[in-house]
Amino acid sequence: MEKVLYRDARNYVPIDVIKGIDHLTGQTVMADKEAPKDYEAMPKCKNCNSFKAEGEQMGICEGSMSDPKFFAYPDMVAVTCEMYANK
Amino acid sequence: MAKKLKEVLADAGISMDLQSGGKAPEMMVDREVKRAPHPRVKKLKDIYMDTLSSANDEFTYWYTREYMMHDSEIPVIRRAKALKTAFAHSTPAIYPGELLVMRKASYFRGSFPMPWLSEGFYMAHEDEFYQEALKRGSASVDEHSKFGQGGGNVTKSFGKVVSIAGKFGVRQEEIPAMLKLAKMWYGKSVDDLGNKYEKMVPEYKTKEQIMRSIICMFDSGYTLPQGREVINYYYPLEYGFDGIIKMAEELKAKVAGKADGDGMVGMNRLYNYEAVIIATQGLQKWVNNYAKEARRLDKITKDPKQKEEYKGIAERLEWIEHNPPRTFIEAFQMIETIHLAVLNEDAISGMSPGRMGQVLYPYFEQDIEAGRITEDEVLELLELDRVAKTSIDCFASTGVVGGVLSGNTFNNLCVGGLDKDGQSAVNRLEYLILEAGITMAMPQPTLSVLYDEKLPEDFLMLAMEVIKCGTGYPAFMNSRTAQEFLTKQYGVEGMNLEDVRAWAIGGCLETSPGVWKPLHLNGKEYWIPGGAGQPTSVGVHFISMPKVLELTLFNGVDPRTGEKVYEPHNKKLGTYEEVWEQFKLYWQKTCEVLALTNNIQHDIWRKNNMAVINSYLKPDCLDKGHLINELGYRYNGTFSVESAGTITLVNSLAALKKLVYDDKEVSLKTMKEAIKDNFGFKDAREVNSFSLADQEIREDAADKWEKLHFKALQAPKYGNDEKYVDDILLAWENFFCEDATKYESLYGFKMYPCQISVSTHGPMGSATLATPDGRLSGTTFADASMSAFPGTDRNGPYALLNSAATWDQAKSQNSQLNIKIHPTATRGIEGSKKLLDLTRAYMRKGGFHIQYNIVDSKVLQDAQKNPRNYRDLMVRVAGFTQYWVEIGKAVQDELIARTEYEGV
Numbered sequence: 005m006e007k008v009l010y011r012d013a014r015n016y017v018p019i020d021v022i023k024g025i026d027h028l029t030g031q032t033v034m035a036d037k038e039a040p041k042d043y044e045a046m047p048k049c050k051n052c053n054s055f056k057a058e059g060e061q062m063g064i065c066e067g068s069m070s071d072p073k074f075f076a077y078p079d080m081v082a083v084t085c086e087m088y089a090n091k
Numbered sequence: 092m093a094k095k096l097k098e099v100l101a102d103a104g105i106s107m108d109l110q111s112g113g114k115a116p117e118m119m120v121d122r123e124v125k126r127a128p129h130p131r132v133k134k135l136k137d138i139y140m141d142t143l144s145s146a147n148d149e150f151t152y153w154y155t156r157e158y159m160m161h162d163s164e165i166p167v168i169r170r171a172k173a174l175k176t177a178f179a180h181s182t183p184a185i186y187p188g189e190l191l192v193m194r195k196a197s198y199f200r201g202s203f204p205m206p207w208l209s210e211g212f213y214m215a216h217e218d219e220f221y222q223e224a225l226k227r228g229s230a231s232v233d234e235h236s237k238f239g240q241g242g243g244n245v246t247k248s249f250g251k252v253v254s255i256a257g258k259f260g261v262r263q264e265e266i267p268a269m270l271k272l273a274k275m276w277y278g279k280s281v282d283d284l285g286n287k288y289e290k291m292v293p294e295y296k297t298k299e300q301i302m303r304s305i306i307c308m309f310d311s312g313y314t315l316p317q318g319r320e321v322i323n324y325y326y327p328l329e330y331g332f333d334g335i336i337k338m339a340e341e342l343k344a345k346v347a348g349k350a351d352g353d354g355m356v357g358m359n360r361l362y363n364y365e366a367v368i369i370a371t372q373g374l375q376k377w378v379n380n381y382a383k384e385a386r387r388l389d390k391i392t393k394d395p396k397q398k399e400e401y402k403g404i405a406e407r408l409e410w411i412e413h414n415p416p417r418t419f420i421e422a423f424q425m426i427e428t429i430h431l432a433v434l435n436e437d438a439i440s441g442m443s444p445g446r447m448g449q450v451l452y453p454y455f456e457q458d459i460e461a462g463r464i465t466e467d468e469v470l471e472l473l474e475l476d477r478v479a480k481t482s483i484d485c486f487a488s489t490g491v492v493g494g495v496l497s498g499n500t501f502n503n504l505c506v507g508g509l510d511k512d513g514q515s516a517v518n519r520l521e522y523l524i525l526e527a528g529i530t531m532a533m534p535q536p537t538l539s540v541l542y543d544e545k546l547p548e549d550f551l552m553l554a555m556e557v558i559k560c561g562t563g564y565p566a567f568m569n570s571r572t573a574q575e576f577l578t579k580q581y582g583v584e585g586m587n588l589e590d591v592r593a594w595a596i597g598g599c600l601e602t603s604p605g606v607w608k609p610l611h612l613n614g615k616e617y618w619i620p621g622g623a624g625q626p627t628s629v630g631v632h633f634i635s636m637p638k639v640l641e642l643t644l645f646n647g648v649d650p651r652t653g654e655k656v657y658e659p660h661n662k663k664l665g666t667y668e669e670v671w672e673q674f675k676l677y678w679q680k681t682c683e684v685l686a687l688t689n690n691i692q693h694d695i696w697r698k699n700n701m702a703v704i705n706s707y708l709k710p711d712c713l714d715k716g717h718l719i720n721e722l723g724y725r726y727n728g729t730f731s732v733e734s735a736g737t738i739t740l741v742n743s744l745a746a747l748k749k750l751v752y753d754d755k756e757v758s759l760k761t762m763k764e765a766i767k768d769n770f771g772f773k774d775a776r777e778v779n780s781f782s783l784a785d786q787e788i789r790e791d792a793a794d795k796w797e798k799l800h801f802k803a804l805q806a807p808k809y810g811n812d813e814k815y816v817d818d819i820l821l822a823w824e825n826f827f828c829e830d831a832t833k834y835e836s837l838y839g840f841k842m843y844p845c846q847i848s849v850s851t852h853g854p855m856g857s858a859t860l861a862t863p864d865g866r867l868s869g870t871t872f873a874d875a876s877m878s879a880f881p882g883t884d885r886n887g888p889y890a891l892l893n894s895a896a897t898w899d900q901a902k903s904q905n906s907q908l909n910i911k912i913h914p915t916a917t918r919g920i921e922g923s924k925k926l927l928d929l930t931r932a933y934m935r936k937g938g939f940h941i942q943y944n945i946v947d948s949k950v951l952q953d954a955q956k957n958p959r960n961y962r963d964l965m966v967r968v969a970g971f972t973q974y975w976v977e978i979g980k981a982v983q984d985e986l987i988a989r990t991e992y993e994g995v
């Protein structure tokens with residue numbers, strides 16, 4: 005499995021912009037630190053099938069119903085997006 | 092080294108000692124009462140104490156995405172759909188140890204921008220949108236407002252975190268989307284559209300000048316368009332979400348296609364009910380997402396106790412997603428959910444839970460009786476609520492969140508008052524609410540006692556104990572005075588005696604109308620109070636009275652900027668009466684222009700950005716089928732004119748009257764020169780202290796103004812029971828309370844006076860030159876509306892109360908008096924009794940509000956020098972409690988300088 009940062013890990017809940025809690029250990033961890041090897045990735049737009057990158061922190065959501073398609077940004081958490089599908 | 096004012100005065104044999112009624116002990120004295128919260132609460136509090144205020148784009152993104160898809164839809168439906176999508180996509184954030192869950196955004200202390208209201212303020216300063224905001228005057232106040240440098244404020248960008256508006260931390264990865272979303276609202280936001288149309292007011296240019304000179308602190312319609320009101324939890328508690336949807340479906344069928352005699356908006360009821368259904372479905376999905384997350388956490392958690400708790404959370408959420416709550420903890424979770432839902436619907440400060448102890452009492456009574464919960468467990472939940480409420484942030488500009496709110500969001504919880512039948516409404520749960528205020532000392536919810544002579548003595552004594560924790564709460568608000576005001580203001584809307592008694596405080600200290608509704612639980616009926624009025628502290632915001640006087644003296648020109656604000660009056664101002672009359676004319680011009688422009692902003696808000704969720708919670712929206720924008724609320728005459736700097740104005744008028752006109756010690760021309768030259772002192776910002784005593788004399792000034800400055804400082808001052816100056820206060824109040832009613836809100840009701848200053852005395856002082864009372868340029872005004880200027884109340888607290896009670900306070904929505912007392916003065920039971928006597932004396936004189944900072948000034952001085960040692964220190968600012976380290980320096984200086992009473 006690929007390594008993930010805590011802030012990209014499924015079992016990380018952010019406290020604020022720099023740190024959060026690792027639900028698996030109950031510990032406070034830094035957002036930008038690497039999580040242990042086997043940690044599952046958080047569904048985010050950047051991991052979604054419908055995400056088409058355009059530039060570094062911007063992209064298009066191919067799943068959007070608007071015309072033209074609405075933008076999306078890679079870092080957005082997608083656990084609530086019903087259209088999310090793993091890449 | 093340049094000499095400070097206190098040294099100059101000491102040389103002249105005048106003490107600037109800020110103690111009154113004795114001498115404080117040399118040693119620093121701690122607060123008398125301290126207790127600890129439950130261990131789980133302590134852990135969550137520790138997290139909060141180390142948490143940065145954080146914002147993200149999630150809600151903004153989904154709201155915008157949905158909204159932009161429906162440009163041909165009816166506005167209320169479009170808004171409801173956007174809200175539904177945004178709520179349905181909010182990522183749940185649950186933290187170990189919580190029992191009551193749900194957050195504004197997916198951070199512990201999270202928030203998000205609402206560019207549909209305003210977008211210019213969080214652009215880079217070089218961005219054209221920000222420059223535009225500066226030109227309009229809406230960003231001027233940002234330059235005079237500062238956040239405290241400590242606590243959770245992200246005052247500077249660092250690493251991968253960008254600081255927005257000097258407070259909110261945003262991840263770098265979110266910034267491009269945040270700006271893109273903001274730009275999508277350009278020309279569409281309430282701010283932009285409002286500005287387009289307010290420009291059609293003939294005197295719009297004067298309004299721009301008023302804002303740029305910081306005569307008025309900020310616009311009303313797009314900054315915090317709702318709040319300073321009391322929420323109503325009744326419908327979700329009585330019917331549940333499914334019940335509300337069912338009710339709306341039935342009513343929709345009843346009104347479809349019918350005007351029922353109302354050719355203007357009768358037909359709108361159909362769309363409004365549909366909007367209620369859509370928005371409620373969004374809330375259900377939001378709750379459901381949290382329930383699913385709790386189930387997921389239960390699965391991955393090993394600790395059996397924590398697993399059980401996640402299971403319990405999931406079960407409660409799954410139940411309240413559809414049904415009315417059955418138990419105390421379900422009801423508590425329901426109102427937490429509703430509270431956050433409303434706060435996410437709009438930029439809001441001051442959404443008060445109101446008389447929450449009376450709303451939750453039915454569940455408390457039955458659970459205790461059945462042995463389903465213990466008082467200790469209830470106390471723990473009340474403590475948890477304090478962590479949740481303190482974590483509520485509101486994303487707005489520096490001027491609004493820093494300059495006005497000091498980072499607080501004023502979720503005011505009221506206890507006491509009278510019940511529907513006129514008896515004391517205090518119940519056992521309210522004792523526990525006060526107790527939680529001691530064990531879990533955090534700024535929110537701030538507490539207010541709705542004082543009535545019928546309240547039990549032991550309850551009032553407990554309130555005194557809480558005050559002695561030094562938390563700055565509970566405040567005391569006078570039920571009798573408030574009820575007189577309510578009868579006068581809302582009589583035209585049919586308010587009866589029962590409804591008058593349902594009032595509570597919205598925000599810091601805004602008297603807000605309420606109603607009683609019958610709640611049914613296991614076959615028993617309880618009448619519970621809740622809000623039934625529109626937002627207050629909307630309309631004409633914070634007019635700086637000392638600044639209007641400055642413009643009066645300088646013929647309509649702002650001497651700080653050199654810009655013409657008002658038409659020149661070209662009068663000689665040869666008599667005191669002429670000054671007073673001209674002051675009133677400029678005051679009225681200010682109110683007139685601001686009432687018109689702000690009405691337009693609010694009108695844009697009601698057309699495109701109306702409340703759906705907050706609306707349908709409030710009687711009688713569901714019954715009538717009309718939301719806030721169509722006068723669905725039972726009480727709609729809630730707009731006001733807000734004053735700021737009352738006592739600085741009163742002292743200044745007294746000094747002018749005495750020195751220039753009565754005793755003729757100095758000519759007006761010389762007084763004006765002295766004001767312009769700041770009595771020979773440096774500007775406060777140069778000195779970097781905002782309290783008078785610390786100001787430094789300029790070397791080039793020598794003793795040019797020394798004599799005059801002494802006289803100005805020694806002229807009669809408010810707060811000493813002195814008729815000369817109290818008569819000036821009386822004249823002002825009589826004028827203001829009457830004049831405010833001449834302006835009409837967009838809803839067709841007359842406005843009323845509102846006399847809170849929040850933190851505006853800091854930034855407004857910063858933009859005002861020296862004043863005739865001897866206050867120096869850039870220093871703060873006296874805080875609140877009835878507090879004395881620091882160090883000028885020399886005759887003890889009872890003299891101060893007499894001065895404050897000079898006028899009929901029932902003519903105003905509120906007034907505000909804060910007193911600082913050394914902890915030794917209130918020690919023990921005797922001390923508590925004396926404090927209660929003092930409070931009662933003021934209430935009996937008709938005073939509306941009184942509150943105390945029980946703190947040793949030396950502690951505050953030390954906290955300013957060593958903020959790291961005082962992360963937990965709380966103080967009462969104007970109408971609210973806040974962490975010392977999160978308050979801007981100007982207000983900190985003013986708090987240190989306030990007169991400290993050594994005896995009561």
Ligand code: SF4
Pocket residue numbers: 048049052053054055064065066067068076082085086087088089
């Ligand atoms: S479908 Fe959802 S998760 Fe996928 S890119 Fe679009 S918004 Fe993101």
